């Protein structure tokens with residue numbers, strides 16, 4: 001898979017480009033010179049210790065957090081303070097959160113059709129058809145008329161994935177999508193994500209599921225203290241880490 | 257290998273359920289509680305006895321002047337004789353039907369909103385908020401469609417109380433939402449304006465506001481524009497109430513988890529879509545107790561318009577009490593006014609509880 005990627009890399013389209021991105025929370029320098037290029041169809045896994053800036057990095061991509069220096073270009077649109085650009089990018093970038101963040105006052109189906117109807121101005125009927133298609137893809141069409149509070153965590157997270165997919169995004173961002181789930185539900189969510197990866201979706205996943213990283217990722221990125229420490233294909237990354245810090249981290253999470 | 261067989265569900269022991277169980281567990285479960293129960297029952301008995309004896313058994317119900325009263329118990333003749341004034345103020349007798357039409361219409365709309373089985377709640381609510389006030393104004397004020405004009409100086413009593421309260425409640429709500437959103441805005445100017453507005457109005461007593469509205473507002477008006485007293489009072493009450501409403505709304509907004517804002521943002525919803533479709537519908541549910549609380553306070557506060565010369569229910573009752581033909585009816589008068597206020601406030605409180613319960617179940 002990796003070789004094939006390398007061969008076609010030149011011809012492939014850049015989806016996300018982060019150049020020397022810096023961010024501060026007050027005085028706290030949380031992201032330091034982040035450089036990252038993500039090609040269309042690539043699957044990136046970001047890992048690293050708690051507080052290293054993984055969430056902040058991907059949240060900058062859809063402007064949930066604002067960066068103070070450097071450039072972020074998503075699908076040809078540069079992220080500036082221009083609301084038009086921000087809304088344009090958010091339409092093309094789906095995001096799945098650790099705590100699902102479904103809208104509890106709307107049914108599963110309404111959760112899925114809301115953005116297509118209001119943001120994409122899609123007729124309700126069409127939006128519902130598309131929503132049902134994606135709910136089938138994540139294997140919960142029979143829950144369409146329930147409220148999120150009536151579903152298990154794993155089901156809620158799958159709804160959240162379907163909700164994002166309904167906007168037909170170019171890129172999907174996942175921020176620890178399985179870390180709030182009970183062990184028996186992790187697999188059902190990972191299965192959906194693997195399927196999505198196999199269909200060629202461009203994905204950036206912050207996750208500690210190293211099994212997922214090994215099977216799915218084209219590239220694994222290790223972050224610490226606001227910097228990208230190491231970046232490699234999963235095979236090299238896990239078997240032959242270059243940096244001491246990476247080795248330490250891997251020994252900690254793989255051995256426990 | 258053993259198989260797991262769940263034990264069957266058994267009913268709870270009989271003396272812990274039903275009325276007997278409840279009485280045992282709540283009223284007679286300890287010596288202090290038993291004493292409290294009997295003291296409480298005695299107090300209730302005293303109050304009930306006085307009310308029944310004074311208010312019904314020894315009371316007078318027929319007659320049309322003060323001398324028809326035996327004065328051994330309550331004399332409800334006083335209320336009867338003044339009833340039209342208490343309810344309609346100085347509205348001309350032959351036009352009172354117009355007020356009644358408005359009352360009946362309001363009653364129908366309210367019933368339609370409360371009774372579960374009635375469909376199209378959204379449309380009815382919209383009509384109640386926009387269509388109804390317009391119709392009510394045309395009916396009450398007249399001057400159109402051959403209806404005789406009844407100047408607002410003649411409005412009074414319960415009718416005026418309700419007009420002030422409903423206008424204050426309906427108009428202060430959007431103001432409250434606007435300033436609550438403003439106070440949470442990222443834009444420093446809008447945020448500052450909102451904070452100044454809210455803190456200003458919350459810092460002054462309503463009496464002062466009403467004085468300012470009746471004395472100072474005309475000073476700012478250009479020559480020749482004559483805003484009438486009632487409208488000035490309405491503006492004052494609405495602006496004042498809007499500040500309180502803003503804080504209630506802000507409390508509701510703050511209770512919505514950050515993740516809801518982020519999910520809406522991540523889906524590409526605009527600010528107004530996010531607020532209107534995601535945040536406010538959820539926040540509103542949390543705000544119901546606070547909203548009703550401020551509404552009840554407003555309803556009672558409308559009595560303060562007395563000081564700028566408007567005669568709401570309480571003021572009219574008071575002026576009837578000073579009538580030389582009807583000396584010594586203060587108890588009856590104040591009981592009546594108190595009862596009417598209580599009925600409305602209690603109704604609002606019950607409605608809010610129902611609404612809360614209903615919204616809660618449908619979302620779990």
Ligand SMILES: Nc1ncnc2c1ncn2[C@@H]1O[C@H](COP(=O)(O)OP(=O)(O)OP(=O)(O)O)[C@@H](O)[C@H]1O
Nearest residue numbers: 025026028030048049050051052053054055056057
């Ligand atoms: N809103 C904020 N204000 C101030 N500091 C923040 C804020 N959000 C995050 N931080 C800090 O920024 C750093 C990076 O946070 P971030 O959430 O990106 O870490 P993370 O790598 O995702 O960690 P985790 O694995 O715990 O999710 C942390 O030290 C955190 O305390």
Ligand SMILES: [Mg+2]
Nearest residue numbers: 054055056176
């Ligand atoms: Mg994180």
